[in-house]
Amino acid sequence: MDNKRPVYLDVNPANMPLTAVTSILHRISGIILFVGSAILLCLLSSSLESAKGFEDTVLLMQGGLIKFVVWGIVSALLYHLVAGIRHLGMDLGMGEELEAALMGSKVILVVSAVLAVLAGVWIW
DSSP: OOOOOOOOOOOOGGGSOHHHHHHHHHHHHHHHHHHHHHHHHHHHHHHHHOHHHHHHHHHHHTSHHHHHHHHHHHHHHHHHHHHHHHHHHHHTTSSOSHHHHHHHHHHHHHHHHHHHHHHHHHHO
16 A cells, blocks of 8 residues: 655754754845845945935934844854855865764854854944
């Protein structure tokens, strides 16, 4: 008897390996960068319109919400950069073994967290 019933695939992040989580976060950070670039371009556009637009943008950038958004975009950029360097290394054949890939994922998370904290200190 041929069983053609669909198979239940549990995609719970708690059951995913760390390498898969870092890969998915790399893709999510790319989406955040795509959306964030529109936000940053709007801020740049309003600051370049006139002297009043620049003053308004400076006042807006002093608010906590905009600083948090900019910090999120910068943190996504830093994560995407660190994970992208690892992906380039894997394209060259480095870190493809299971133990090396797991260690690389841990390094990505730690380095990205440190860089995000430093970015927060720089922005605030």
